[in-house]
C-alpha cells in the first residue's frame with residue numbers, strides 16, 4: 001500500500017501509533033468545524049496519474065451518461081410541501097459514471113479493499129466500523145463531468161461522502177457547500193430555498209486537490225459541484241461504505257443509477 005498512499009504522512013497502517021491518533025483527532029476537528037476534511041497528497045501523484053490513464057478510455061466508450069432533473073432530496077414529493085414549493089425546485093445534473101466492474105486493475109479499487117482504509121474512515125466519523133459494499137457496481141464509482149456539466153444541489157442519502165478527486169477541469173468543478181443547513185429536527189425549508197436562490201452568504205467553495213482524500217457530512221450539508229468549463233473533464237472517485245457488511249443494490253437501483261444491472 002505504501003506505493004499507493006503516502007503512509008509516512010498518513011500512517012493508516014499504524015493504528016496503534018500516536019501519529020495515527022493525532023491524525024484522526026485532526027480530521028474530527030475539521031469535520032466538526034467545517035463539515036469536511038481534506039488530506040492533500042493522500043494518493044501518490046503517479047498513482048493518481050495511473051488511475052486517470054486507466055479510467056479515461058473506458059470513460060470515453062463505456063461510461064453511463066446520467067442526465068436527470070431532481071430536487072435537493074432526490075424525491076418526487078415531500079410531505080407537507082406542495083409540489084410547486086420553491087424548496088422542491090428541480091435542478092439539472094449531468095455526469096458520466098464508471099462502475100467498479102469497469103475499473104478492474106484501477107488502484108482506487110485496491111485502496112477500497114484495503115481494510116485499514118475503512119477502519120480509518122470509521123474512526124474519523126466516530127463510528128465503530130465501516131464495511132465495503134458487496135455490490136459489484138456500486139462499491140466504487142469514477143464520475144466524470146464535462147464542459148457544461150455538473151452534479152447539482154443535493155443532500156446525500158448517506159451521512160458521509162468519501163471521495164478522491166483524480167482530475168481537475170480547467171475551470172469550475174469546485175465543491176460548493178452550506179454546512180449544517182438542516183438537522184434531524186429542523187428541515188429549514190426557508191434556508192434551503194435561500195441557497196437555491198443564491199442568497200445564502202454562508203455558502204462556501206472548496207477547490208479540491210487531485211489525490212486528496214475528501215470526507216464530508218453530506219446529509220445536512222447542502223452541496224453541489226460547480227459547472228465544469230473547458231476541454232479537461234473533472235474526474236472523481238467515490239467510495240461507498242456502510243455500517244454493516246454485505247450491502248448490495250437491488251437490480252432496480254442498479255438500473256436507475258447505471259442504466260444496466262448485474263447480479264451480486
Ligand SMILES: O=C(O)CCC(=O)C(=O)O
Nearest residue numbers: 156161163175225236238
Ligand atoms: O464530486 C464530488 O466532489 C461530490 C460528490 C457527491 O456529492 C456525491 O457523490 O454525493
Ligand SMILES: [Fe+2]
Nearest residue numbers: 155156161218
Ligand atoms: Fe453528494
